[in-house]
């Protein structure tokens with residue numbers, strides 16, 4: 001069978017085109033009853049989709065409960081596709097049905113592998129040791145603001161039998177359900193958002209930065225209302241998904257962030273030495 005496909009593809013256009021045309025997995029952004037296609041895994045590369053749902057990806061959705069819903073704590077349920085994909089606000093949209101109660105926008109993978117091979121644990125935010133770690137990170141950046149931890153997650157991302165610790169802190173803070181407080185505008189000097197991973201390496205436990213932002217001065221509302229200057233920043237960050245995006249048994253980290261009036265995410269992957277960006281997506 002494989003031989004036949006190979007011959008057909010050589011006789012046809014090319015092997016490369018064949019590999020590109022059949023996605024291995026699809027990433028969806030999921031709301032209460034709608035899913036939007038945001039990226040497809042083509043060969044070994046995740047490609048953010050622009051507008052239309054790739055025809056070749058449709059067979060991936062035919063099975064009931066093919067859509068695997070995940071959050072910062074890994075797999076939380078499944079969903080099934082209902083009806084056809086049509087153009088939506090941020091990409092191809094379709095109706096879905098699920099028994100899982102969704103209280104915010106989350107993400108889902110349609111992929112044949114186990115997307116969360118290891119458990120993720122949410123730790124209490126008042127952890128003294130991790131508050132100290134975060135305080136040191138803020139101090140190292142000259143950020144004079146208190147630690148406002150919004151997430152502490154414990155998970156063995158890469159399966160080396162040692163847990164990584166993911167810490168997210170920010171001011172303004174976010175609610176436990178990742179809603180913006182006071183619209184999330186960074187107005188005060190030293191407002192910040194910082195997402196880091198603590199990981200055991202051959203040279204000890206090290207800190208890796210997934211995302212960071214801060215402002216040095218107060219927002220000048222007078223200047224802005226007079227028509228000068230930039231609007232205030234919004235740089236809220238939250239880890240909204242931990243899952244294995246490519247089926248290699250190692251889990252990646254999806255970090256959402258607010259960008260001006262829009263929002264987006266980056267998927268970060270441990271490459272053996274550091275966390276690198278696998279791909280990103282955004283919608284205004």
Ligand SMILES: [Ca+2]
Pocket residue numbers: 155156157158159160161162163164
């Ligand atoms: Ca590990």
Ligand SMILES: [Ca+2]
Pocket residue numbers: 243244245246247248249250251252
């Ligand atoms: Ca992986």
